[in-house]
Amino acid sequence: EIVLTQSPGTLSLSPGEKVTLSCRASQSVSGSYLAWYQQKPGQAPGLLIYGASRRATGIPDRFSGGESGTDFTLTISRLEPEDFAVYYCQQYDKSPYTFGQGTKLEIK
Amino acid sequence: EVQLEESGGGLVQPGGSLRLSCVTSGFIFSSFAMSWVRQAPGKGLEWVSGISGSGSKAYHADSAKGRFTISRDNSKNTLYLQMKSLRAEDTAKYYCTKGFWTGLFGIDVWGQGTTVTVSS
Numbered sequence: 001e002i003v004l005t006q007s008p009g010t011l012s013l014s015p016g017e018k019v020t021l022s023c024r025a026s027q028s029v030s031g032s033y034l035a036w037y038q039q040k041p042g043q044a045p046g047l048l049i050y051g052a053s054r055r056a057t058g059i060p061d062r063f064s065g066g067e068s069g070t071d072f073t074l075t076i077s078r079l080e081p082e083d084f085a086v087y088y089c090q091q092y093d094k095s096p097y098t099f100g101q102g103t104k105l106e107i108k
Numbered sequence: 109e110v111q112l113e114e115s116g117g118g119l120v121q122p123g124g125s126l127r128l129s130c131v132t133s134g135f136i137f138s139s140f141a142m143s144w145v146r147q148a149p150g151k152g153l154e155w156v157s158g159i160s161g162s163g164s165k166a167y168h169a170d171s172a173k174g175r176f177t178i179s180r181d182n183s184k185n186t187l188y189l190q191m192k193s194l195r196a197e198d199t200a201k202y203y204c205t206k207g208f209w210t211g212l213f214g215i216d217v218w219g220q221g222t223t224v225t226v227s228s
Contacts, residue, residue, distance in 0.1 A: 001170075035214045035215065039153075044203060044219065044220055045153065045203075045215075045218055047214075047215060047216050047217075050208065050214050050216070056216065086152075088152065090153075090214065090215070092207075092208075092212060092214040095158065095167035095213070096155055096167065096168070096169040096170070097155045097167075097213045098155060099145075099153040099154065099155060102152045
């Protein structure tokens with residue numbers, strides 16, 4: 001099973017700041033089959049990034065994904081008030097298609 | 109517009125069974141993998157089970173193996189999750205999700221979820 005470890009667990013930031021979230025895989029993720037999701041309170045998650053670095057339809061370009069070996073990142077270049085939420089990574093390379101434990105972005 | 113509508117959740121006693129359904133519309137159902145993802149109260153996301161577009165391949169998390177069965181009826185555009193021997197730790201909101209393609213289990217659409225509560 002591929003274990004995804006997200007860090008940090010919680011981040012307190014202000015609107016306008018830049019943030020980079022981390023997702024480390026316990027083994028190689030073939031095909032860059034790594035996605036990022038955003039979940040706001042009381043809502044279902046929504047797709048942000050797939051293929052490690054491809055933005056989903058309608059996602060603003062302040063969101064970007066990166067990959068270096070087994071380390072994946074989600075960067076938000078300038079935080080908007082609506083970006084404060086929980087972010088999850090998921091690998092869809094090998095079953096079970098595991099999620100990271102999530103990173104919560106909260107307003108400072 | 110792609111729509112996923114779950115049903116079948118509810119209160120069940122430990123050891124009991126439940127079948128979740130997900131009626132879909134707005135896309136060619138048989139062309140896409142589908143999965144169930146759950147979220148316990150206040151916790152993160154857990155991928156539970158997935159099935160290929162044709163239904164020929166099914167996969168389960170260890171927590172679901174031997175107790176949960178995922179299936180689909182492509183003639184009815186409907187996904188199912190049969191759950192038995194339910195435990196308190198199965199209490200969660202269960203989301204029906206659509207994959208990127210028939211064998212790709214990334215998720216591009218989520219339903220609103222149906223809540224399962226396992227309690228005596």
